[in-house]
Amino acid sequence: MASPRPPRRLLLSLASILVFASLSTGSALGLSLSAAESSAGAAAPQAAAVTFSEEFDGPAGAAVDGARWQVETGDNVSNHERQYYTAGNRNAALDGQGHLVITARRENPDNYQCWYGRCEYTSARLNTAGRFTTTYGRVEARMKVPRGQGMWPAFWMLGNDIGQVGWPASGEIDVMENVGFEPATVHGTLHGPGYSGSGGIGAGYTLPGGQAFADAFHTFAVDWSPNAITWSVDGTVYQRRTPADLGGRQWVFDKPFFLILNLAVGGYWPGDPDGSTAFPQQLLVDYVRVSTDTTQPGGAGPITGLAGKCVDVAGANTANGTAVQLYDCNGTAAQQWAVGADGTIRALGKCLDVASGGTADGTPVQLWDCNGSAAQQWAVPAARDIVNPQANKCLDATGGSSANGTRLQIWTCTGAAQQKWTVTR
Incomplete structure (x- = not known):
């Protein structure tokens, strides 16, 4: 307001x-x-x-x-x-x-x-x-x-x-x-x-x-x-x-x-x-x-979270709706993310997206064509949260699990370790 x-x-x-x-x-x-x-x-x-x-x-x-x-x-x-x-x-x-x-x-x-x-x-x-x-x-x-x-x-x-x-x-x-x-x-x-x-x-x-x-x-x-x-x-x-x-x-x-x-x-x-x-x-x-650091670097690199694992596009699949998950870091393009000055986070030429523009706890995130919507806007502050401002919720590893394949979602920001990420610039 x-x-x-x-x-x-x-x-x-x-x-x-x-x-x-x-x-x-x-x-x-x-x-x-x-x-x-x-x-x-x-x-x-x-x-x-x-x-x-x-x-x-x-x-x-x-x-x-x-x-x-x-x-x-x-x-x-x-x-x-x-x-x-x-x-x-x-x-x-x-x-x-x-x-x-x-x-x-x-x-x-x-x-x-x-x-x-x-x-x-x-x-x-x-x-x-x-x-x-x-x-x-x-x-x-x-x-x-x-x-x-x-x-x-x-x-x-x-x-x-x-x-x-x-x-x-x-x-x-x-x-x-x-x-x-x-x-x-x-x-x-x-x-x-x-x-x-x-x-x-x-x-x-x-x-x-x-x-x-x-x-x-x-x-x-x-x-x-x-x-x-x-x-x-x-x-x-x-x-x-x-x-x-x-x-x-x-x-x-x-x-x-x-x-x-x-x-x-x-x-x-x-x-x-x-x-x-x-x-x-x-x-x-x-x-x-x-x-001059806006926390929005132009290059691409891994985003790491729990147990040092990486934010990963499942199967390196570029299809709309592909799950974004936690996985062992392996240096592949599926784990190279660019945080843009336009508020997007991108990999494989597509955007990190909140499914259906949802704002509820537990809404999964996915890969989707970049479309400028609020579902694809992210803020990356110094506290290492990754926040979707539309929902006012944080990127979160489901259940606090660090297992390979753990689906990422949005959840009310709690400051928990499962919501802390390191963006490599």
Whole structure:
């Protein structure tokens, strides 16, 4: 479901973003330009940047690296947020233990003025506009979110062309948002022309067993490739979006985007803090990393599972409906699988397919002509699950058996060994 909120939070300081976003991304860091930026005639976008790794190492109280991050200032009337974002290290500082701490405080030491009058809260918001952009790749952050009514932490991206085309035509990818009244749930959302604000395309992920995201660090990621974006929490995939999800509206996610981290207070979606909300609250960020690895390699190789055995096309038969099974690895073409940027997993020129597009536990998988259907879409996150997003179920060795000929199926993801696979690239 789309996150139920109005148009995106744009600050009074947005002008500074637009200036930086309009600059060449070939900065002093030596970041490479994307194909879209460097050659108008390029046939297809390429991975846009060298790996970005921000570990937030440094002495306690130090500000973030200004060569990588700019710190925004101002309030935000667009969402009726209550905070004033401050400069420097007042509310965004290293803790000396490898974390960035973004702090929201109930204070106004400098008589800041907000859209509603004298500001009641301060916090911080950082972005990489003009410093770093990426097109495709794995974008992830390990974070511990705050808790309490009115808290709204987020890790997200905006299209680098926002200065030219505006929002939402620029596109927005929300890797993670959490609102305080949903302590166990985070949201991942796409915004673009015709599907922005409360009409964004997305879904939520809820921790099991009554856990709260504020209780521990969690890793939030998107794996982003041409025409596909997959969201995961701690390696568990919970949604995958492609142009087919937009109902004919424009897909604006094949170009450079920059990163944003912030902790908002109040607003239309989370609501304002109340008497139960303790201050200060903190968003702790262990790291932010971007790599050109989308977990979708172009080559073919074996996929191994229980007892080191291989995912195998029975009898090397290319007929539609041929069973896919577990078998001793033998190096044959029946065990060579290519994980494509289009979300398919292919062998012998055909696709790994959920029989009849089923979503029930125990539905077998098979080989079938590639047809672009949801039954042939797979996500391969770092946690080694292979997930069919339509069913939200994992590739599974039936009965937990490692015997030769064990049929593979889809089953509710449990984290069991029979659902763990190693894709050889």
